Each structure stands twice: as structure tokens, then as C-alpha cells.
Amino acid sequence: MSSTPSGVxxxxxxxxxxxxxxxxxxxxxxxxxxxxxxxxxxxxDHGASLADVVASVVHRLSEQQGVPLRxxxxxxxxxxxxxxxxxxxxxxxxxxASGIDxxxxxxxRLGGIRAVVANDADCAALAxxxxxxxxxxxxxxxxxxxxxxGGGILIDGQLVRGGSGFAGEVGHMVLDVAGPLCPCGSRGxxxxxxxxxxxxxxxxxxxxxxxxxxxxxxxxxxxxxxxxEHVTGAALDGDPEALALLDEVGWWLxxxxxxxxxxxxxxxxxxxxxxxxxxxxxxDSARRHLGGLLEAGELxxxxxxxxxxxxxxxxxxxxxxxxxxxx
Amino acid sequence: MSSTPSGVxxxxxxxxxxxxxxxxxxxxxxxxxxxxxxxxxxxxDHGASLADVVASVVHRLSEQQGVPLRxxxxxxxxxxxxxxxxxxxxxxxxxxASGIDxxxxxxxRLGGIRAVVANDADCAALAxxxxxxxxxxxxxxxxxxxxxxGGGILIDGQLVRGGSGFAGEVGHMVLDVAGPLCPCGSRGxxxxxxxxxxxxxxxxxxxxxxxxxxxxxxxxxxxxxxxxEHVTGAALDGDPEALALLDEVGWWLxxxxxxxxxxxxxxxxxxxxxxxxxxxxxxDSARRHLGGLLEAGELxxxxxxxxxxxxxxxxxxxxxxxxxxxx
Numbered sequence: 001m002s003s004t005p006s007g008v009x010x011x012x013x014x015x016x017x018x019x020x021x022x023x024x025x026x027x028x029x030x031x032x033x034x035x036x037x038x039x040x041x042x043x044x045d046h047g048a049s050l051a052d053v054v055a056s057v058v059h060r061l062s063e064q065q066g067v068p069l070r071x072x073x074x075x076x077x078x079x080x081x082x083x084x085x086x087x088x089x090x091x092x093x094x095x096x097a098s099g100i101d102x103x104x105x106x107x108x109r110l111g112g113i114r115a116v117v118a119n120d121a122d123c124a125a126l127a128x129x130x131x132x133x134x135x136x137x138x139x140x141x142x143x144x145x146x147x148x149x150g151g152g153i154l155i156d157g158q159l160v161r162g163g164s165g166f167a168g169e170v171g172h173m174v175l176d177v178a179g180p181l182c183p184c185g186s187r188g189x190x191x192x193x194x195x196x197x198x199x200x201x202x203x204x205x206x207x208x209x210x211x212x213x214x215x216x217x218x219x220x221x222x223x224x225x226x227x228x229e230h231v232t233g234a235a236l237d238g239d240p241e242a243l244a245l246l247d248e249v250g251w252w253l254x255x256x257x258x259x260x261x262x263x264x265x266x267x268x269x270x271x272x273x274x275x276x277x278x279x280x281x282x283x284d285s286a287r288r289h290l291g292g293l294l295e296a297g298e299l300x301x302x303x304x305x306x307x308x309x310x311x312x313x314x315x316x317x318x319x320x321x322x323x324x325x326x327x
Numbered sequence: 328m329s330s331t332p333s334g335v336x337x338x339x340x341x342x343x344x345x346x347x348x349x350x351x352x353x354x355x356x357x358x359x360x361x362x363x364x365x366x367x368x369x370x371x372d373h374g375a376s377l378a379d380v381v382a383s384v385v386h387r388l389s390e391q392q393g394v395p396l397r398x399x400x401x402x403x404x405x406x407x408x409x410x411x412x413x414x415x416x417x418x419x420x421x422x423x424a425s426g427i428d429x430x431x432x433x434x435x436r437l438g439g440i441r442a443v444v445a446n447d448a449d450c451a452a453l454a455x456x457x458x459x460x461x462x463x464x465x466x467x468x469x470x471x472x473x474x475x476x477g478g479g480i481l482i483d484g485q486l487v488r489g490g491s492g493f494a495g496e497v498g499h500m501v502l503d504v505a506g507p508l509c510p511c512g513s514r515g516x517x518x519x520x521x522x523x524x525x526x527x528x529x530x531x532x533x534x535x536x537x538x539x540x541x542x543x544x545x546x547x548x549x550x551x552x553x554x555x556e557h558v559t560g561a562a563l564d565g566d567p568e569a570l571a572l573l574d575e576v577g578w579w580l581x582x583x584x585x586x587x588x589x590x591x592x593x594x595x596x597x598x599x600x601x602x603x604x605x606x607x608x609x610x611d612s613a614r615r616h617l618g619g620l621l622e623a624g625e626l627x628x629x630x631x632x633x634x635x636x637x638x639x640x641x642x643x644x645x646x647x648x649x650x651x652x653x654x
Contacts, residue, residue, distance in 0.1 A: 081623060090623040139490050151590070155487055162592025163466050164628045172622040173586045176504045184622040259500045263478070263590055265489025295499040295511040296408060296417040301491045
């Protein structure tokens, strides 16, 4: 692990709606941040507008920090299945970027600089392990809750990439073969239940069935207009029905974690991602349910389930750290 | 990796019904084998009768091969959750051995020799990676089909043990939250469907519903007496109903493999274990179903699903290899 004279590394996290850029110092602390909307080009532009925005964020961070790009590690996290050769082969929440090679697109825009690109949840896992909630743990599963569920896995402190580079796509574990259809083609994927879209779907089902009165009021009286934020808002106000629904989603979170514990037996599970307000409820609930869902749960060392230290910044911080470790 | 002057290592695989001992040469070939029934002590004997049988098999192999125990690596695979300190904390198919420390029990019976003990499916995974079907692959998932489903995982050629030592307990991934109850306490575990007991259960359900005429005949006319062997026998005779049932079990095998591919993205999945006759049908069927069950299946490098090279011997061979690598 080498570093620049200044010790600063730059990390960018590309999300479906926002591009977050950070400068991170040697201790893993964020010393600068820039947020831009993710471009939504009206027609396929093969990643050009995304590369323009990312390059602009990188140049501004570099100038703000006074660090020359040529001596500064630069990493970018992307939301989707990243092949080992750097192609983002599938990005359901960023369709305009599916198939692009962002490092190649950035190179001419950054004066020949080559960025390290990786899956965003892999970046988040690395950040949490190196300087966050999972520090000191050997085997770690990171789960990012957003529209879907992403994942990153570390064994003996090393990221698990997989044969094609697609390890950690945990949101598409099937938990309920007869469950609701997922855009991926399967039924009952974990992210149909324990994600932002899962919370919204379960809330609308409950609202349509006449439950969640206060939540429906908050959504303007229309059960079909209920979204996850309405549930979380009502829960923060102490609404028992909203709290019960979040506990149901928390059970689903625990059920998927239990599957991952069967497979990997991590000492630590970190839950992060963009569901900032709901995450606290869900993590508490998942912790309560997990022990009862594990084979021989009473014979195991308790698995620690923690909230991400870096919150929604974990992906950007981890991208910077990954680039620093690769440099 | 050191080895004895003779190059021979001894491996023992303790199963629910049989204890298999092998001597393995430097090339991973079996040069001797001894099979004994697993003792079924009438009351708790704290592992003493099992240790007696294992020690007897070890002494006989050592004498046959003319290899002094003190210079010969010795490994033992056990069917259950093996803690990192060597305690077999949970062994559903070998209840009399739950809680024992077999290495400690063997030591006085083997003149002070300390055996390497490990989970049997972990041993099998190692054997298949070092000299079997998964040779040359970096990331491997081994699945052993027997009464239940066991598993072993290698990443970058190294066994994944997990925080407590329980990684690879893949049979208790839940695929159907509303499915049949499992002795572990959960519903719809993978091994309720895609194991020997799963095959038997699905066959009895089909027989009770009036299907599987030839299979029921083979079971003496009683639908409740149908076992997996009757289905496999009828399938070998070409019975379309038996073949359809095996294809259903093969779909469940593929569904669980697809979950593991989401999580780990291995380049190779090896299927082994004791279901020797059925395994060929199941592996063929799982291969056909797998592509359609994977997220973005068409964008992935095809995952290779292979039958175990060492068949039911993989656990014993792997125990020997594990001991050799540890010596």
C-alpha cells in the first residue's frame, strides 16, 4: 500500500440519482466532498455524459485539495455487476451506463489517468473494514439497502470478487420461490422484501388491505401513493402500525442475513446504503430476529450486526481506499 | 507443504452409517481403503466407541502401508458443524458425536498422535480442488448431497472456514419461507428439497397424490414406503414419471446453486456426496435449469457444474490432503 505525498485519495460513488465525490486522508477521514446529480441522458450516449460529470467532480476535488491527479489514487464505485475487465455489464438502476467501460471513458478526460473501478458495495465493504464498523473483523458481509440490495464480502480481510467479478450480488438470493416476481426474472428475491422498494411494496399491500391508516394519511389518502418514506416518518412519530411493518421488513432482512451466515459464517455483518432513516429500525429488528433463524443458533458465537459507520458515504470512501491499496 | 518419506497420508471420513479410511499417495490416488460401520452406541458414550473405531481403522491402514503414524499426516472429516477449536458442536446425522473433541479422544488411542479434524464437506472441497473436478479453478463451491446438503467453499484456492468455523452450511439456506419445516427450526431449507431426504419426501408426496405408479410398485405398493432409491431405480429403467420427479429435484438443486452463484460467483460448482445413482440425473438437470435462474445469466461466464471426481471418497481423500498441507 503506497500513497501520495499528501496522503489524499479521491473516491467517487456513482448512484442512480447522485454522484458523490470525496477526498479521503490517510486515516480514512473525508476532507472534501462534492455532490452532483447523476446525468439522465435522453437517449443512449454510451456513458459520455456520466464520464463528463465524474471527470468534472474529479478535477474540482483535485484542484480544491491541491493534489495533482497524476500522484493521487482515484477510485470509482458503480452500481451494478462489474466484470473483472472493468466493464459494467448490468446496471438495473443506471440503465444508461450498462455496458460501459468507465475507466476507458475517463482516461482522455483526465489527461491519461486510469481510475480503479469497482462495484459500489464492494467499495463500501472495504471502507467499513479498513476504517469503519467492521474494523478488526476477519470475515465480513456488507449489505447495502437502497432501491435494491447490494453486497460486498471480505474473507481474511480481502475482497471476494468471484470468477467473473460478480460476487456479492446478494439481493437476488431467492428466499421465497413462490414470492413476487423480480425484474431479474426470478420470484421472491431478497430485495423484493428487505430493500427500499420492498418496504414500499409491503406498505402499499398493507395499505390496500386497510392497515397503516396514519401512513396512508401522510401519503395524501391514496394507498397506492404510499412510499417507504411515509412509513419511516410515521414510525419516527411512534405509529404502532408503521413500526410493525418495519419489523416485518426487519424480519426479512434477518432471514437473508441468516442465509448468508449459513454460507459464509462471517463474524460481522454491516448494514449500510441509502435507506438512512429506516436503517436504524431495520437493523434493530434484524438483530432481534436473527438468533432464532440460525441453524444451531444457540451453539454459535453471536454474529454482530452493525450499522455502517460511513453511512451513505461508504461507497465513495471505499473507492478511494481501493485505489490507494492498488497504487 | 511437507510430506512423509513415503508420501502417504491417511484420511478418515466419518459418516452417519459408515467410517471410510483411505491411504492417499502424493498424486492424490487412493492406495488403500477400509470401510467400517459407524458405531451406534445405545446410550451416550461421549464419542468413545467412535474414537475406538477410527483408531482401529488408522492403525490398520498404517500397518498395511508400513507407514509409522508419527511420520504420517492424519486427517479426519466429520459430518457436522466443527468449531475452530475442534469441537463438533452439532452433528444432526451423528447425534452420539455431538459435542465431542475427536482429536483429543484419538490422541491416547494413537500413541499421542494429533489428528487434523475438519468438516467433511470442507475436506471434500479440498480434494476436488487439489486433484479432482475443480482442479485449476480459483473459486469453488462444493456441494455434498446425502441425507442433507453439506458444503465447502474455496476462494483463491483456500478453504473458507468462517468466524466460528461453520462456513459452508449451505443446506440450511432458506429458499421457500413458507415451505416444509426443517429439523433446524426453519421452513423451506434447501436440503428439504434437493437432498436424499428431499427426494424421498417429494416422491412420497407425489405417490400419495396418485403419481409414480412404477415407483410405488417397486416400493411394494405402499406410497408411504417410497424412498429415493426406488425413484432412481425406476429412472434408470426409463420411467418418465420417475425422471420427471428427479428433474424437479434437479430444479431445486439449481435454485440453491443459483443463490450461491449470486453470493460467491464461483467459476466452478462440484456436486458430490453419497447419492451416487441419483447424482448423475440431478447434475444433468441442474445444469439445464441453472442459466435461466441467474440474474443477468446471459451476461455471465457460464458457471461449470461438475460431478465430483472422487465421488463418495472425496471426504476421506480431502481429510488426508488437509492433514498433509497442515503438516
